[in-house]
Amino acid sequence: MRKETRKTLILPFCFLINIFNAQVGIGTNNPQGALHIDGAKDNPASGTITPAQISNDVIVNKTTGFIGAGVLNPQVQLDMRSAGSENSLGLGTTTMSAVTAGAGATRYDVTSTPVGAKIEVSDGVAWNKAYIAPQKAVVVIRKISSQSIPSASATTIINWNEVRDMSNSFDPSSGEFTAPRDGTYTFLLTFNFSGAVISDGSRVESQFYNPATSTVLASVYKTFGQSMTGTSDDANSTRSTQAGGSSTVTLTLTAGTKVSVRLYQNLTTGSIPLRVTSNASDPANPDDGFNNLTIIEH
CATH class of the missing domain: 2.60.120.40 (Jelly Rolls)
Known part of the structure; x- marks a missing residue:
């Protein structure tokens, strides 16, 4: 009777784990938070990371759990105020009702008439257009x-x-x-x-x-x-x-x-x-x- 031999293939992890500090680094072996993704893989192996290097990173603060997109120490749950030049938030449209989306939800309404596309915010009952007053002459x-x-x-x-x-x-x-x-x-x-x-x-x-x-x-x-x-x-x-x-x-x-x-x-x-x-x-x-x-x- 032929005995079948099985082999186990071990794949290398694509991220590094700092076990002592319980920090995970993806693309970097010098994580600065509970989770640190170095998008451009330009961070130093150790030491201080510059604002320009941080600007392409995503970091989860190990104390607060706040997410920083290009920000080393996020001050709110999602902080994108980085040294980079792409500090904008992209919003899409949705067919969800304001009730389903819940109060505080935000969408970009591209079909709004007659005033054209606008940012809208849900108050839990209806979608309300965000009004931005123009700079008067x-x-x-x-x-x-x-x-x-x-x-x-x-x-x-x-x-x-x-x-x-x-x-x-x-x-x-x-x-x-x-x-x-x-x-x-x-x-x-x-x-x-x-x-x-x-x-x-x-x-x-x-x-x-x-x-x-x-x-x-x-x-x-x-x-x-x-x-x-x-x-x-x-x-x-x-x-x-x-x-x-x-x-x-x-x-x-x-x-x-x-x-x-x-x-x-x-x-x-x-x-x-x-x-x-x-x-x-x-x-x-x-x-x-x-x-x-x-x-x-x-």
Whole structure:
């Protein structure tokens, strides 16, 4: 009778176990947690692991059981705040009801109408869209570089000094504001000219202008009586007068609409410079702060 011999095949483990510390290392013999997977297999055999090396690892903290994806000491149950550049969480859609998924469940809803795909969170009863408020446009600019406004010609104010633009929607060089979204916007302009001998019945017109369509969207007039112009009524004397004022308009704009500010003046027969500071770094300068524009999205 033939006796059958059996052989046992022993396969090597693809991970290392640190028995003393009860730690398991996959791809590394220097585990830093209860379970440590070195995705890129770039960790040193011993000693300190750098943030760049940790960034491609997955670690289960041996004390808390928290999982760190690229994080050596996770502070929450799942911590992905690593030194790597791929710190994002990928979510998919699900057909589970909010009741089945349970309160706190999160999904990416790709079929949502009419607003398009959105992140949704279950409250245990219904899926609710996570609303992220857009950064509203708030622009504050002032004029500190010289510019003359010619007579009887609407002129765009350019080369503004930008103090604040929270939505990056204003071009200081061209003086053009671009509406970031459909909405309502308020424009507040203050202006002041250098001194000039003003003609009787003259005016300054503030125009809020769309340069793309060559359309005046709104305008505000300010009229002026004559200054001392040297006539017999003025005792044959002349006196320079500074013309200035403010204009406020509210416009309903569609996304992408451009608006720039223009000034028209017929105060004299020649150009008049705007009154701007000669020292922009000195807020106490008497010529500072006369020509400003503020734009606010509601």
